[in-house]
Structures are given as structure tokens and as C-alpha cells.
Amino acid sequence: MLDRAAESLFWIGRYTERAENHARLIDVYYHIREDSIGPDEGVWRRISGAIGDSSAYLERYGEFNERSALQFLLLDTEQTNSLLTCVIQARDNLKKIREQLPSELWNLFNSFYLWLRQMTIGEVLAEPHRFFERVKEGLAAFQGTLVSIAMRDESWCMLESGRYLERSENIVRLLDSVCQTVEEKGQSSYSYLLAVLKSVGGYEAYRRLGIDELSMEEVASFLLLQETFPRSAHFALASFESNMKAMRSKSDRSGSSLEKIIRQASKARSELSWLERQDITFSSLGSVLQQLLATNNLLGESMAKTFFFPHGREVIA
Structure with missing residues (x-):
């Protein structure tokens, strides 16, 4: 196996796992926020610190709030560890070696990427739990298909x-x-x-x-x-x-x-x-x-x- 293929495969595994972890964690923290009493700044600070860079967030957005935190952690392509960035990186690596894997995997993941790419923060805020479910379902479908058909x-x-x-x-x-x-x-x-x-x-x-x-x-x-x-x-x-x-x-x-x-x-x-x-x-x-x-x-x-x-x-x- 060529070095470039090995690297792409390794990072497909890492980035898809990381994206699913982000979706799981933020979705559950949403439930905590809904059950909490008082300001939710601390909740968003903790989430940003757990899966992002709090200093980078503060530099770009200032105070912690729901809309800015979700934009930073989910859809900000300038944030190297956002959910969308993870999916983009996984897709880019998959594209480099798509001839070595079943075409069904590329079609499945590319469709998921295109859906996520067109999402806006307003749409996420309208139905946050449904958004996270869709992310988890898309990544689970990719992983399940991989398990089913990959040599x-x-x-x-x-x-x-x-x-x-x-x-x-x-x-x-x-x-x-x-x-x-x-x-x-x-x-x-x-x-x-x-x-x-x-x-x-x-x-x-x-x-x-x-x-x-x-x-x-x-x-x-x-x-x-x-x-x-x-x-x-x-x-x-x-x-x-x-x-x-x-x-x-x-x-x-x-x-x-x-x-x-x-x-x-x-x-x-x-x-x-x-x-x-x-x-x-x-x-x-x-x-x-x-x-x-x-x-x-x-x-x-x-x-x-x-x-x-x-x-x-x-x-x-």
C-alpha cells in the first residue's frame, strides 16, 4: 500500500469518528442546557473547550452564546476542528483513493457532505436535535456500509x-x-x-x-x-x-x-x-x-x- 493511500485511509477513519463524536456530545449537552437554570454561557464555554479551541473562539466571536458557539463548532470552515471541517477532510481523503474502495462508499459520503455543506446556522437552531440525528445517521450509514462491503x-x-x-x-x-x-x-x-x-x-x-x-x-x-x-x-x-x-x-x-x-x-x-x-x-x-x-x-x-x-x-x- 502506498504511503499516500495509507495516510488517506487512516485520516478517513479519524475524521469520521471525530465528526460523530462532535454530534453526539453537542446534542447531549443541548439537553443539559434545556434542563439547566440560569445563564448558559458556561455550557457553551465547556463544549467549546472540550472539542474546540476556546481562545480561538474568543478571538473571533467574543462572548459565549448559543448561535456563535454552534457556528464555531459545527459549520465554521476556518475552524480546523469543526464538524464540517472534519467531514470536508474525510471527503477529501476519500476522493484521493476512491478507486481503491467500493464506489457506493463515495456516493454515500458525498451525498452526506453536500447536505451538510448547504446547512445554515438558522436551520440548525430551528431543529437542533433533528440536525444531530441526521449527522449521526449519515455517518452511521457510511460506517455500516463500509463494514458490509469492504474487503x-x-x-x-x-x-x-x-x-x-x-x-x-x-x-x-x-x-x-x-x-x-x-x-x-x-x-x-x-x-x-x-x-x-x-x-x-x-x-x-x-x-x-x-x-x-x-x-x-x-x-x-x-x-x-x-x-x-x-x-x-x-x-x-x-x-x-x-x-x-x-x-x-x-x-x-x-x-x-x-x-x-x-x-x-x-x-x-x-x-x-x-x-x-x-x-x-x-x-x-x-x-x-x-x-x-x-x-x-x-x-x-x-x-x-x-x-x-x-x-x-x-x-x-
Whole structure:
């Protein structure tokens, strides 16, 4: 597989996952906002900080408010991490290698892009929940079609590795953001913890495990350590590792660089496996998250050095 194809596939996985994460998170925070009492500036500040750059927002828009925050996070093409920018980047990468993937995938994603591109902030504000549902449905349709018809070859492994590495990073950044909120809110943080679980579709799974308490420690343990939940950090890192091992068996890139990536992923996944619930406390959570974030960055850099040339063109987060 050519370096340029590997890079495009990797970033298709990352950008589509990131766009879905944005839609899930903002939609759930909308519910929090509707149930909150008082000014909602703090809500939009937290969302902007979780998935955007608050300093860049303030420089361009000034105060935090609903219309400006949604424009910045969803439709602002000058914002490198907006939902629309993520979709544009994924589409551009898909276009470069469209001959290597089923044409149905291009048609599906291009139609989704054209719909999103013509949306205005007024239309989003008119039916925000419907907008986010449409985004999630469009990305789910692309992912479902990919799973149904794509060959399980090197291309598949590369795309999936990007998707799961992005998922791991999203979980870490989400928990880091909500940890700060819980520290501020104290006993009134229930709605924010509930939002975290719902934003990743994990509320029912969390309850089925028989966990009675909704605390920062329990939610963090679930999203970091739960091996069977597809959006946990452990599951994401294990899936990334699995795809790298599959890549090793399917390609001629079995040298030291690929082995190093596999060892790095295995080490991160093993460290999570050894953690117990009692190891996740409010005081220790910050260091655990920072270590995971450093690991995700390291894996991203190793992927670039091994598979992409020249590298460093895309936006990590």
C-alpha cells in the first residue's frame, strides 16, 4: 500500500469518528442546557473547550452564546476542528483513493457532505436535535456500509486503526473536560455525568452492569476499563492493536517500526487491563488521563513515521 493511500485511509477513519463524536456530545449537552437554570454561557464555554479551541473562539466571536458557539463548532470552515471541517477532510481523503474502495462508499459520503455543506446556522437552531440525528445517521450509514462491503485487507486495517485511535483520544478528552466540570459543580454534577454516558451511547450498558452510583469515579472506570463496551478506551486501544497485528500479517511492513507501534499499543492496553476500580479515584484520574493522552499522541506520531511520507499534514485534535 502506498504511503499516500495509507495516510488517506487512516485520516478517513479519524475524521469520521471525530465528526460523530462532535454530534453526539453537542446534542447531549443541548439537553443539559434545556434542563439547566440560569445563564448558559458556561455550557457553551465547556463544549467549546472540550472539542474546540476556546481562545480561538474568543478571538473571533467574543462572548459565549448559543448561535456563535454552534457556528464555531459545527459549520465554521476556518475552524480546523469543526464538524464540517472534519467531514470536508474525510471527503477529501476519500476522493484521493476512491478507486481503491467500493464506489457506493463515495456516493454515500458525498451525498452526506453536500447536505451538510448547504446547512445554515438558522436551520440548525430551528431543529437542533433533528440536525444531530441526521449527522449521526449519515455517518452511521457510511460506517455500516463500509463494514458490509469492504474487503478485510490492508486498507480496512488502516482505516479502522485511525477510527479506534481517534475514539480512544475522544474518550480521554471528554473525561478530562467533565472532570473539571464535576470539580466545579460538586454534588450538582449528576446531569453532566449522565450526559457523558449518553453522549457515547453507554447509559443502558452502564446500568446493566448493576452500578448503582453515578459518580465521576464509576463513570470514568466504565469508560476507561470496560473491555466489552465498544466506546471504552480499553476496547479502542485493543482494537487498534488488533488491526496493527492484522496489518503485520497482511503486508510487507513487518519491520521494527511496525513492531514498535504494536508494542506501544499493547503496553497501553495492558496497563489499563491491570487497573482496578479502586485505582480510579478523583485525585488519580487526572494523571491516568494525561498518560493516556500522551500514549495516543505517541501512537499517532509512530503511525505517521511508519506509514506516511511526508507526515504532519493533518490535525490531531
